Amino acid sequence: xxxxxxxxxxxxxxxxxxxxxxxxxxxxxxxxxxxxxxxxxxxxxxxxxxxxxxxxxxxxxxxxxxxxxxxxxxxxxxxxxxxxxxxxxxxxxxxxxxxxxxxxxxxxxxxxxxxxx
Amino acid sequence: xxxxxxxxxxxxxxxxxxxxxxxxxxxxxxxxxxxxxxxxxxxxxxxxxxxxxxxxxxxxxxxxxxxxxxxxxxxxxxxxxxxxxxxxxxxxxxxxxxxxxxxxxxxxxxxx
Numbered sequence: 472x473x474x475x476x477x478x479x480x481x482x483x484x485x486x487x488x489x490x491x492x493x494x495x496x497x498x499x500x501x502x503x504x505x506x507x508x509x510x511x512x513x514x515x516x517x518x519x520x521x522x523x524x525x526x527x528x529x530x531x532x533x534x535x536x537x538x539x540x541x542x543x544x545x546x547x548x549x550x551x552x553x554x555x556x557x558x559x560x561x562x563x564x565x566x567x568x569x570x571x572x573x574x575x576x577x578x579x580x581x582x583x584x585x586x587x588x
Numbered sequence: 589x590x591x592x593x594x595x596x597x598x599x600x601x602x603x604x605x606x607x608x609x610x611x612x613x614x615x616x617x618x619x620x621x622x623x624x625x626x627x628x629x630x631x632x633x634x635x636x637x638x639x640x641x642x643x644x645x646x647x648x649x650x651x652x653x654x655x656x657x658x659x660x661x662x663x664x665x666x667x668x669x670x671x672x673x674x675x676x677x678x679x680x681x682x683x684x685x686x687x688x689x690x691x692x693x694x695x696x697x698x699x700x
Contacts, residue, residue, distance in 0.1 A: 504688065513594075513692035514632070514677060527687055529589070562631065576622065577688060579631040 473497075477563050477580035484553055484587055492548040492583045496565030503540055504564045504577065505548050514562065520546065521568060553587045560584050590615040592680050594691025601668050602699050609694045611678035612660040618680040621654060621661050622688070626675045635676075636663070668698045 476495040484490050496503050505517040516530040520540040531537070535553075540546040550557055564577040591614040601607050613621075619640035624632035638645045638652045638661065645652050649668075654661040665672055678691040 506690070514690040516687060516689060519687045576634045576637070579633070581631050 475563055475565050475578050475580035477561075477583050479583060480581060481584045482586070484585070486555060486587055487552055489549065489551045490553055490585065492550075492561050492563075492585070494546045494548070494563030494565075494580060496544065496546070496563070497567075497578055498544075500565035500567050500578075501543070502566045502568040502577075503546050504566075505538060505546070506562045506564065507559045508562055508582070509559045517548070517561075550585075553585075555587045558585055558587045590618060590680055590682055590687075590689045592678060592689050592691040594678050594694055596694060597692065598695045598697070600697040600699065603668060603670060605668055607665045607668050607672070607696055607698075609663045609676055609678065609696075610660060611662070611680075611691050612658075613680040613689075614659065615680065615682050616656075616659065618682050620681040621652070622679050622681070623652060623663050624677045624679065624690075626677065626693075628674070632677060665696075668696075670698050670700050672696060673698045 478493045501522045503520040506514040507517055508514055518531055518538045519527040535551045538548045560582040562582045563580045566575050566577045594611045599607055622637035623635050625635045626632040636647050636650050636652050638654050640656055643654055649666050651664045675693045675695050677693045679688045681688045
């Protein structure tokens, strides 16, 4: 596709249930980020994938959060045993990072609005 | 790791006035500093960026300055318009480019 695509756009789940959020990055983009944005707040870094390197998971808030990136493309963010404080917009971004273009623009998806009731 | 602080958190200006948003960063190895604009209900989008080998960059009504010695950078918007109203995020990406850390954001209101 032309841009970063996230699904679902909205998700309402009951406390204690598991959820999976999906991100389709721009084709060819090697770097993929997940951020969390609570209402009216900034962008909280969660996890970063770059090519085949081990992901940087330093931003994951607890062991209930995990993420995978299969085949260097699609990524899923999984939240187990959801809590009300997990309610937020989860944003995915991708960028092209090569040996000659280390830092380039990050393109964001439209986000998944997660509500835990 | 990198820490980015952004001020002010909220800024209200009259249409036509200038707006300045300031950020500081902690990792002296950081070398790429993008600024993103997020309109209400929309995704963040890049509006301007600066690399560590330049001190200033301008694009029409927006400009960014970088002081590597002091580890701070600023966004300047001149002749503000109501459509400039949004949340603006500064960010820093380290030399390794392993992750981009964002500031907390500045909510800019431009009053007509």
